[in-house]
Amino acid sequence: MATKPGTTSTTYSPIDPTHKTKPSIFTDSDWVRPDSRGFHQCRPAFFRTGAVNSASGSAYAEFGNTKVIVSVFGPRESKKAMMYSDIGRLNCNISYTTFATPVRGQGSDNKEFSSMLHKALEGAIILESFPKTTVDVFALVLESGGSDLPVVISCASLALADAGIMMYDLVTSVSVSYLGKNLLIDPILEEESCQDGSLMIACMPSRYEVTQLTVTGELSAPNLSEAMQLCLDACAKLAQIMRSCLKEAASAAEE
Amino acid sequence: MELPNAYEDLSSEMEVDAFRRLFPLRYFERHLTESIRPDARPLRKARDTTIALGAVASADGSALAKIGSTTMLAAIKMEVMTPSLESPDEGCIAIDFHMPPICSPNVRPGRPAEAAPVLSKQLSDTITSSSMINLKELSLVSGKAAWIAYLDIYCLDADGALFDAALLSAAAAFSHLQIPVVSLDSDGKIVIMSEEQKEKISETKPDNKEKRKLTLSTIPFSLTCILYKSYILADPTAEEESIMETLVTVVLDSSGQLVSLYKPGGSVLIYTSAVQVNLLFPPYIVMALEICRDLYHSCRCCFVIFDINIHA
Amino acid sequence: MEIDRADGRTPNQLRPLSCSRNILHRAHGSASWSQGDTKVLAAVYGPKAGTKKNENPEKACIEVIWKPKTGQIGKPEREFEMILKRTLQSICILTVNPNTTASIIVQVVYDDGALLPCAINAACAALVDAGIPMKHLAVAICCGVAETGYVLLDPTKLEEQKMKAFAYLVFPNSILSVLPEVSSPAKGEPVEHGIITSVTHGAMSVEDYFLCLERGRAASAKLSDFLRSLQSQFSGNSSKAG
Numbered sequence: 018m019a020t021k022p023g024t025t026s027t028t029y030s031p032i033d034p035t036h037k038t039k040p041s042i043f044t045d046s047d048w049v050r051p052d053s054r055g056f057h058q059c060r061p062a063f064f065r066t067g068a069v070n071s072a073s074g075s076a077y078a079e080f081g082n083t084k085v086i087v088s089v090f091g092p093r094e095s096k097k098a099m100m101y102s103d104i105g106r107l108n109c110n111i112s113y114t115t116f117a118t119p120v121r122g123q124g125s126d127n128k129e130f131s132s133m134l135h136k137a138l139e140g141a142i143i144l145e146s147f148p149k150t151t152v153d154v155f156a157l158v159l160e161s162g163g164s165d166l167p168v169v170i171s172c173a174s175l176a177l178a179d180a181g182i183m184m185y186d187l188v189t190s191v192s193v194s195y196l197g198k199n200l201l202i203d204p205i206l207e208e209e210s211c212q213d214g215s216l217m218i219a220c221m222p223s224r225y226e227v228t229q230l231t232v233t234g235e236l237s238a239p240n241l242s243e244a245m246q247l248c249l250d251a252c253a254k255l256a257q258i259m260r261s262c263l264k265e266a267a268s269a270a271e272e
Numbered sequence: 273m274e275l276p277n278a279y280e281d282l283s284s285e286m287e288v289d290a291f292r293r294l295f296p297l298r299y300f301e302r303h304l305t306e307s308i309r310p311d312a313r314p315l316r317k318a319r320d321t322t323i324a325l326g327a328v329a330s331a332d333g334s335a336l337a338k339i340g341s342t343t344m345l346a347a348i349k350m351e352v353m354t355p356s357l358e359s360p361d362e363g364c365i366a367i368d369f370h371m372p373p374i375c376s377p378n379v380r381p382g383r384p385a386e387a388a389p390v391l392s393k394q395l396s397d398t399i400t401s402s403s404m405i406n407l408k409e410l411s412l413v414s415g416k417a418a419w420i421a422y423l424d425i426y427c428l429d430a431d432g433a434l435f436d437a438a439l440l441s442a443a444a445a446f447s448h449l450q451i452p453v454v455s456l457d458s459d460g461k462i463v464i465m466s467e468e469q470k471e472k473i474s475e476t477k478p479d480n481k482e483k484r485k486l487t488l489s490t491i492p493f494s495l496t497c498i499l500y501k502s503y504i505l506a507d508p509t510a511e512e513e514s515i516m517e518t519l520v521t522v523v524l525d526s527s528g529q530l531v532s533l534y535k536p537g538g539s540v541l542i543y544t545s546a547v548q549v550n551l552l553f554p555p556y557i558v559m560a561l562e563i564c565r566d567l568y569h570s571c572r573c574c575f576v577i578f579d580i581n582i583h584a
Numbered sequence: 585m586e587i588d589r590a591d592g593r594t595p596n597q598l599r600p601l602s603c604s605r606n607i608l609h610r611a612h613g614s615a616s617w618s619q620g621d622t623k624v625l626a627a628v629y630g631p632k633a634g635t636k637k638n639e640n641p642e643k644a645c646i647e648v649i650w651k652p653k654t655g656q657i658g659k660p661e662r663e664f665e666m667i668l669k670r671t672l673q674s675i676c677i678l679t680v681n682p683n684t685t686a687s688i689i690v691q692v693v694y695d696d697g698a699l700l701p702c703a704i705n706a707a708c709a710a711l712v713d714a715g716i717p718m719k720h721l722a723v724a725i726c727c728g729v730a731e732t733g734y735v736l737l738d739p740t741k742l743e744e745q746k747m748k749a750f751a752y753l754v755f756p757n758s759i760l761s762v763l764p765e766v767s768s769p770a771k772g773e774p775v776e777h778g779i780i781t782s783v784t785h786g787a788m789s790v791e792d793y794f795l796c797l798e799r800g801r802a803a804s805a806k807l808s809d810f811l812r813s814l815q816s817q818f819s820g821n822s823s824k825a826g
Contacts, residue, residue, distance in 0.1 A: 028351040028420050031454050031462045069429045070341035071376050071510065082329055086428060088374035110381040112372055115424045116331045116347040124370065124424070126381060155373040155381065157426070159345065160330055389662040401749065401786040529787040537670025537781050
């Protein structure tokens, strides 16, 4: 037999010994980012709606090496055990593929990200428009290349729009990592692994409202406001890209 | 695509979509009598098939296969293991098939789809018995270290013929697989070689100089058909699979061997005995085989485009 | 063309069959089936009220639970469950008891090759014992193809390991005794010539497969007779055939 799934525990991934030591460049004063972006420059974003035909709505997003698919199902019947509710329910789940990370993972659900996705989207959806029913938002991270959660949040709001779920506005999300004194927008995996802290904003750009703000690590007050402004500006730009993606899809459907 | 209704049943008074949902079987039968399917395909035509190689950067080999809207993403990660005592010169392959909740409205998180473990087993049986991969090629140091290829196939969109798409993506991923260059370090562990090391060693070990590809001796191809009354529908969609239950999956490899003929239950498959050929001749199976061969040729074209070696 | 089998059988000879019905008191129907040393116990509960997941207002539902001899249920067992379920679904008349579920529990007692066919035969006998309405019976058989192209029927575990390929085939039992001359779908083709289930492992040539079909079908007649003789013994006591 060729397949021996039971032997997983004894296998290991051959590591490149030169990669073990953390690159010291991050502490230098004049270093460049690994992908030679400016500190305040986002990766090129690519969106496409209608990635999964069997879902009511779906979207695919690609930011550098971060690739995610989000499917939206519903509004459909809530689970039988659920109580009657005047407003609709939102159910979110994020899972990773086994090959998403450089070292092969378990491909399990990410509970923490799932609940954060739920909180980020909840405020933007008009839940009153689908009483008694549930909208399911499921995300799969095909490849993790840093800033996974913000990409999933933006992609999910696009998928919701594709499914025709009523929303106050698109939700866009961007994160910033701080390394020493520097603020890096839209960090990649390597940068995230050696960050001192991070800030993530999910917002509705047209309404200029924030649906979620998370800050980890130590940050001075002036830096905090600078980071927030950086994120909000990037969110507004991201919203334009997403809007044009929706417009393209709509005009393609008309033809 | 909708034909004017001349019959006196409900269909003449009902909207097409409502009729399709309420009487799915009759809706399909009406199409079948016209030798056409709801998606405008002839009965024995498979959907358009595409393969894209190298879809996952973090894997050693990967491929995205689409049959119609059924989408499969397969990726291989190579890890090192200690080979078993019975076969010290052989590596191994671990195949897992996943149906994440994004792929179908019927899969919910926390409750894995019933079909996933069954398909996983079917895929590893097929890949093992087709002898596509020579496990000896996965050996590193006899008795000490060998490669284990973790092949994970994710269904991104489930719209019927899952096995066909999964097998196609698996075969394509193996053809894309590049085995990394490694060396044995002083602790007896296998490590990836860096560029300068490669140059140093290149004279002493010429066989291990650059990334290696596997020789795929044969490539298995499969075709799933629905049998309904006297009709054969090749490459069914999810809707067709849910309405008409008898499915047959035929797997052939590029040398023409029958790797698997899979028909779990369903209505009885009748075959007429053709005395003159002195063989029992199931016309259904023969026809399925023919369509499978056609599909194989079209897939082979895909492979040729990507410059993959097939030793047929 | 002679091959020696460890137990001195001819290539087309089956191992001794034995079956006893109604061996469990709590189950609605039960049977144990053995082919040589391979032995499987099957119990049927139902038709009972459907559980929320399985309920179907138009059809009865069949669920199969596979219990291996030792250890946890894994992927092979899940596949067996699915094949058994689909096979039994196609021989039972599901429209008689809509909205119900019949559970079939299959316990492996000893595995000495041809496990799945043995389990299918056991489940079939148990369904009869439970009085579940069925269109016809099914008989399952395992055909092994050796490296040299010989076909061996009903291989033992040891023989299975030496085979390059094998096919599990399920044939419908002749229905002639119940309904003489049914309108068969293909030009005068008897139903018992068809196949309900076909599962193959290992690569073989198409001709080998047809050879398996032919041999399997010939041998299935004997199995059919055995099953039928079982039906006529209404006492439900154990019976033996060789």
